[in-house]
Amino acid sequence: MACADCKFRAKYDENPKSLLGRFWRFHINFCPGWKAYLKSLSDEDRAKVAEKYGLK
Secondary structure (H helix, E strand, O other): OHHHHOHHHHHHHHOOOOHHHHHHHHHOOOOHHHHHHHHHOOHHHHHHHHHHHOOO
């Protein structure tokens, strides 16, 4: 999936306070692709991603 290799996600990982990083974090709140990506992950991986990015 594109979310796994997203350049904006990489920018967030490098510097969460950057403009692109903040945009990416805002964007994942409603992005259908991100939601599909999370559903495709195993429960363990989904929990790791949720913890890393502060998701519910």
